[in-house]
Amino acid sequence: MARPREFDLGTALDEAIGVFREQGFAASSAADLSRAMGIGRQSLYGAFGDKWGLYLAAVKRDVTQDTEDHLLALSTGPRAIDGLEILLARVRAKAAQACLGLCAVCEFGRSRAELTAILAAAERRFLAVLAARLREAQQEGSAGPEIDVKEAAAFLAATINAVRVAARSGAGAAQLQALAELALRALR
Amino acid sequence: MARPREFDLGTALDEAIGVFREQGFAASSAADLSRAMGIGRQSLYGAFGDKWGLYLAAVKRDVTQDTEDHLLALSTGPRAIDGLEILLARVRAKAAQACLGLCAVCEFGRSRAELTAILAAAERRFLAVLAARLREAQQEGSAGPEIDVKEAAAFLAATINAVRVAARSGAGAAQLQALAELALRALR
DNA sequence: AGGATTATTGACCAATCGTTCCAGAAATAC
DNA sequence: GTATTTCTGGAACGATTGGTCAATAATCCT
Numbered sequence: 270m271a272r273p274r275e276f277d278l279g280t281a282l283d284e285a286i287g288v289f290r291e292q293g294f295a296a297s298s299a300a301d302l303s304r305a306m307g308i309g310r311q312s313l314y315g316a317f318g319d320k321w322g323l324y325l326a327a328v329k330r331d332v333t334q335d336t337e338d339h340l341l342a343l344s345t346g347p348r349a350i351d352g353l354e355i356l357l358a359r360v361r362a363k364a365a366q367a368c369l370g371l372c373a374v375c376e377f378g379r380s381r382a383e384l385t386a387i388l389a390a391a392e393r394r395f396l397a398v399l400a401a402r403l404r405e406a407q408q409e410g411s412a413g414p415e416i417d418v419k420e421a422a423a424f425l426a427a428t429i430n431a432v433r434v435a436a437r438s439g440a441g442a443a444q445l446q447a448l449a450e451l452a453l454r455a456l457r
Numbered sequence: 458m459a460r461p462r463e464f465d466l467g468t469a470l471d472e473a474i475g476v477f478r479e480q481g482f483a484a485s486s487a488a489d490l491s492r493a494m495g496i497g498r499q500s501l502y503g504a505f506g507d508k509w510g511l512y513l514a515a516v517k518r519d520v521t522q523d524t525e526d527h528l529l530a531l532s533t534g535p536r537a538i539d540g541l542e543i544l545l546a547r548v549r550a551k552a553a554q555a556c557l558g559l560c561a562v563c564e565f566g567r568s569r570a571e572l573t574a575i576l577a578a579a580e581r582r583f584l585a586v587l588a589a590r591l592r593e594a595q596q597e598g599s600a601g602p603e604i605d606v607k608e609a610a611a612f613l614a615a616t617i618n619a620v621r622v623a624a625r626s627g628a629g630a631a632q633l634q635a636l637a638e639l640a641l642r643a644l645r
Numbered sequence: 646a647g648g649a650t651t652a653t654t655g656a657c658c659a660a661t662c663g664t665t666c667c668a669g670a671a672a673t674a675c
Numbered sequence: 676g677t678a679t680t681t682c683t684g685g686a687a688c689g690a691t692t693g694g695t696c697a698a699t700a701a702t703c704c705t
Contacts, residue, residue: 271649271650271651271652271701271702271703271704274651274652275652275653275701292483293481293483293563293564295480295481295483295484296482296483296564298691298692298693299692299693299694300691300692300693308653309652309653309654309655310654310655310693310694311652311653311654311655311694311695311696312652312653312654314693314694314695315651315652315653316652319693319694320693320694367563367566371563371622372563372564374622374625374626375481375555375559375560375563375564375622375625376481376484376560376563376564378555378625378626379625379626379627385627388626389627392626416639417635420632420635420636420639421639423623423628423632423635423636424635424636424639424640427616427619427620427622427623427636428615428619430618430619430622430623431615431616431618431619431622432615434559434562434563434615434618434619434622435611435615435618437562437563437566437567438562438566438567438576438580439567439573439577440611444608444611447605447608447611447612448608448611448612448615451604451608451609451612451643451644452612452640452643454643455639455640455642455643462681462682463671463682463683486661486662486663487662487663487664488661488662488663496683497682497683497684497685498663498664498665498683498684498685499664499665499666499682499683499684499685500682500683500684502663502664502665503681503682503683507663507664508663508664
């Protein structure tokens with residue numbers, strides 16, 4: 270060990286996340302990033318290898334935090350159905366801010382294996398808990414007994430994306446709420 | 458008038474659409490575009506002004522064609538509900554190919570007025586017909602009488618985006634079908 | 646205190662970016 | 676057929692790109 274890093278990796282990554290969210294990967298220059306992160310370019314390359322490495326780290330951090338938030342919301346409230354509603358409410362409340370994971374999917378699809386792996390891991394984790402919650406909701410009687418919980422979990426995850434896309438294209442809070450309510454209606 | 462253009466604007470635009478679909482705006486270079494379109498760079502700038510102008514023209518063409526396809530699907534089948542199902546089936550069938558309108562929203566949000574106007578116009582047109590169809594479906598009895606048709610139309614439009622995002626992130630045909638079925642379930 | 650090691654800084658690199666200029670070719674108008 | 680207009684391809688533009696190098700500064704370990 271020698272001279273320690275002067276900046277905090279996490280907070281620097283958070284700034285990078287902000288840049289990537291607003292401009293995407295391709296349109297974010299190394300100069301933009303180093304300026305926003307408050308560090309020199311060489312420090313950036315030293316810490317993250319290259320721009321793609323920084324992007325992967327940013328996506329991983331953002332998507333992990335996002336998933337954690339989702340899981341926390343899901344476990345809130347007395348009944349499982351409350352958790353689902355709180356989850357969607359939280360997504361709506363934060364929808365004004367672009368989602369890096371969603372932007373990454375749109376920008377790259379499945380063309381980059383490392384990126385796909387990061388996104389897939391987070392989604393698996395989310396879907397598993399979501400399906401479990403849905404099964405609970407079924408046992409409570411707040412979700413129809415005939416629905417396939419795995420399919421319903423995928424549907425809700427897709428609904429989250431739908432809400433975010435709608436918000437990014439200008440939908441207001443009321444429209445987002447109507448969207449979420451209709452989606453939950455499908456589970457009854 | 459003097460020498461006429463040697464290439465067809467529409468087919469050249471279609472090639473540009475393909476490039477923008479796969480790479481987005483920022484990552485598509487003028488060289489990429491002129492190569493794919495089969496024309497010289499100067500011809501490209503002569504016909505479309507600059508890269509942004511070409512992008513706007515490409516988005517407009519793609520989104521207009523897409524909307525036209527949607528409206529055609531909606532008017533198919535004996536009952537209104539058939540049209541809705543056919544619409545979603547068509548979206549699923551074509552979901553392997555990225556949607557330029559959706560990518561544009563993710564890449565730029567509402568930050569470019571000209572782009573926003575193009576997307577908003579197409580969406581208005583689509584939502585109006587969709588809402589009308591939903592009202593018919595209500596009168597048929599295939600959609601619940603208590604639902605707000607405008608909200609439901611926005612929900613279905615959002616569902617189309619959800620299906621496309623899911624496909625771009627790797628979902629198979631069966632998962633897309635389950636998604637669409639659950640969405641339609643919300644209208645019952 | 647001193648040597649080893651690593652972060653930081655700023656200059657620097659080739660390559661590519663979007664865009665324009667130029668010269669030649671081609672097609673219509675008269 | 677000539678004049679005029681516009682298209683076309685290639686060369687060229689300055690600016691910016693992602694990424695590197697060498698020198699300096701700062702810390703840890705002994």
